[in-house]
Amino acid sequence: QVQLVESGGGLVQAGGSLRLSCVASSRTFSRYAMGWFRQAPGKEREFVAGIDWSGGRPLYADSVKGRFIISRDNAKNTVYLQMNSLKPEETAIYYCAARLWTATMGEYEYEYWGQGTQVTVSS
Numbered sequence: 545q546v547q548l549v550e551s552g553g554g555l556v557q558a559g560g561s562l563r564l565s566c567v568a569s570s571r572t573f574s575r576y577a578m579g580w581f582r583q584a585p586g587k588e589r590e591f592v593a594g595i596d597w598s599g600g601r602p603l604y605a606d607s608v609k610g611r612f613i614i615s616r617d618n619a620k621n622t623v624y625l626q627m628n629s630l631k632p633e634e635t636a637i638y639y640c641a642a643r644l645w646t647a648t649m650g651e652y653e654y655e656y657w658g659q660g661t662q663v664t665v666s667s
Contacts, residue, residue, distance in 0.1 A: 545569075545656075546568055546570040546573075546576065546642050546655075546656040547568070547569035547656075548566055548567070548568050548569075548640050548641070548642060548656055548658035549566065549658055550564060550565065550566045550638065550639065550640050550658045550659065550660060550661040551564070551565050551566075551661060552564040552661060553661030553662045553663045553664075554662075554663070554664070555664045555666060556630055556663070556664070556666070557666050558630060558631060558632055558665055558667050559629055559630065560630055560665070561626070561627060561628045561629075561630065562630065562663060563625065563627070564580070564624065564627065564638055564640075564661060564663075565622055565624055566580075566622065566623045566625075566640030566658055567620075567621055567622050568622070568623075569621070570621070570642075573621040574597060574618040575597055575645065576597055576643065576644060576645070577595065577596050577642070577644065577645055577647040577648075578594065578595050578614075578616060578623040578640060578641070578647065579591065579593070579594040579595075579640065579642075579643070579647055579648075579651075580592040580593045580594070580614060580623075580625045580638060580640055580641075581638070581639045581640075581641060581651055582634070582636035582637065582638045582639070582663075583636055583637050583639070583660075584633070584634075584635060584636040585636075589639070589651055590605065591603075591605050591650070591651065592604070592605055592608055592612065592625070593614040594614065594647030594648065594649065595614045595615070595616055595647055596645065596647050597644075597645050597646070599615070599616050599618075601646075601647070602614050602647075603647050605649075608627075611627065611628045611629045612625060612626065612627050613625070613626040613628075614626075623640060625638070625640075627663070630663075630665045631665060632665045632666065632667040634663065634665050635663060635664050636662075636663060637660040637661065637663075638660060638661050638662075638663050639657055639658055639659075639660045641654035641655075641656060641657045641658070642654060642655060642656040642657075
């Protein structure tokens with residue numbers, strides 16, 4: 545069982561930055577690939593970024609490439625999402641999720657989910 549707790553959301557102006565964190569409770573965190581997803585009001589949840597258990601092979605949605613960076617610190621059981629040049633349309637609840645070993649873009653392939661953190665980008 546893996547429990548995930550996100551933090552770092554908030555209100556930011558368009559063009560600004562935020563760093564989200566997700567702390568995992570598992571002693572075997574280093575075995576898990578981690579993903580970030582987001583869900584805007586009235587929309588489907590969508591993939592944002594993912595990272596393998598080793599920290600290699602980061603994946604990004606096309607819409608965030610070059611602006612968002614996913615990273616992890618296995619010693620701290622934490623995955624991060626650095627979000628730069630934020631846009632109002634990126635207002636959403638951001639979730640982290642975990643699955644064994646390799647990151648994918650499919651939300652149904654992730655086994656564990658956090659409760660989410662709200663990110664609001666004002667124009």
